[in-house]
Amino acid sequence: MRQEDDDVMRNTTRITNRPRRRAARAVAVGLTATLATALLGACSSDDDGGGGDDENITLRVGVFGQFGYQEAGLYDEYMEANPNITIEQDSTTENADYIAQLRTRLGQNSGLADIQAIEVGNIAEMTSELSPRWVDFNEYDVDTSHFVPWKVDQATDADGRVIGLGTDIGPTGICYRTDYFEQAGLPTESEAVSELFAGGWEDYIAVGEDFAANAPDDVAYLDSAGGMFNAVVSAFEERYTNEAGEVIYQESEGVQTAWDLSLQVADAGLTDQQQQFSPEWERALANGAFATLPACPAWMLTTIQSHAGDAGAGLWSMARSPEPSNWGGSFIGVTDASEHKEEAVALAEWLTAPEQQAKIFANAGNFPSSATAQETEDVQNATNEYFPGVQIGQILSTAAAEIPSTPIGPNDQIIQESITNGLVTVEQQGNDPDSAWEDVVSALDNALAE
Secondary structure (H helix, E strand, O other), X not given: OOHHHHXXXXXXXXXXXXXXXXXXXXXXXXXXXXXXXXXXXXXXXXXXXXXXXXXXXXXXXXXXXXXXXXXXXXXXXXXXXOOOEXXXXXXXXXXXXXXXXXXXXHHHOOOOOOEEEEEHHHHHHHOOOOHHHEOOHHHHOOOOOOEOHHHHHHXXXXXXXXXXXXXXXXXXXXXXXXXXXXXXXXXXXXXXXXXXXXXXXXXXXXXXHHHHHHOOOOOXXXXXXXXXXXXXXXXXXXXXXXXXXXXXXXXXXXXXHHHHHHHHHXXXXXXXXXXXXXXXXXXXXXXXXXXXXXXXXXXXXXXXXXXXXXXXXXXXXXXXXXXXXXXXXXXXXXXXXXXXXXXXXXXXXXHOOHHHHHHHHXXXXXXXXXXXXXXXXXXXXXXXXOOOOOOHHHHHHXXXXXXXXOOOOOOHHHHHHHXXXXXXXXXXXXXXXXXXXHHHHHHHHHHHHO
16 A cells, blocks of 8 residues: 555554455455546545535444455545545454354344455355345445346345345466476467367366476476366356255266366376365465466466465466356445445445446456456456466456356355365375265265254
């Protein structure tokens, strides 16, 4: 943040800064996108429901990790246009800690901020039993037409109430090391590598077999079977839960396809046998132990840069995924307990408007959930200095247009974690795949019965 911005924040807001999450919401250093001034024009008090001139209002915003509002100067901008509004933000490091506290406070309907963030993995429970604790944005005539439709669907409950506005999404590409590809005799330019993968995940695996035959002996093609599973399954319309809310992972074509392909890369010795986001995985990334990440959304670029550091600068690139999917994303909602619902809704709508989403992408790397923002030249033409010569914005915007609308259930995270843990036992412990699957089913039977 610029010094003058910091001074303004110190005088007008209370920002509680805690350590940031390692992955999904760290600031994306080096993202360049020159945003048009017209997109970022200040709003008026009348337009934004800032309250009457004689009424001073404090709005509290609760988030986890890094949402980019403070870093992009959006709170300052909003308060300058609405002098009677003071914004206070509290950010918790990990979503696991944040959501546990949020569940408790929603259950008690007390201790809540006016605006609270919701991770996509938790949106199903918020639109079901906890839905009454949230304001329905439909009642305030909030414009949701600029969001990608499936993002609005995810935040809509069974009665048609929209309880969350999309902040970002996670369209995926494939990240790869150009130096390792060159050593293996493979193309290194983004477009050429994209063509290698264009036929589907089978092509990606075939490239891996060529890579393994010619690459340095101590470099694996990809990080993990679990990473492969996530990349493949996330492109299917049905994964773990169907439209009726039923758990269907055992019959899911997406799960079966992803499981089989993950076993294939593991059996072929193409993986580094890691568990994603473990300390060992982070060290492997830092040490250049693998050449590709098969699911690489915008926020993963920050993870790569954070762990690979200066030694990895200019060595990583991004190609199009053969079957793009979504990994990550969040919402913000207004709590029913808020004493300033109208003003909180106005702020939430403004923070998630296309203009602000474009600015956050430029400053923090969170890819817009607004289709209108995605279409701007500033987003489409965005690049990243750490990944030289790669049209990051174009790759991710193209991927975003192909993401399927997928039902999300409250148990999806538990199911995926159990499956990827099963793959870890195959890779690291030599467990028989059939036995590993039986263990997954048994563990989930117990977990989902609780």
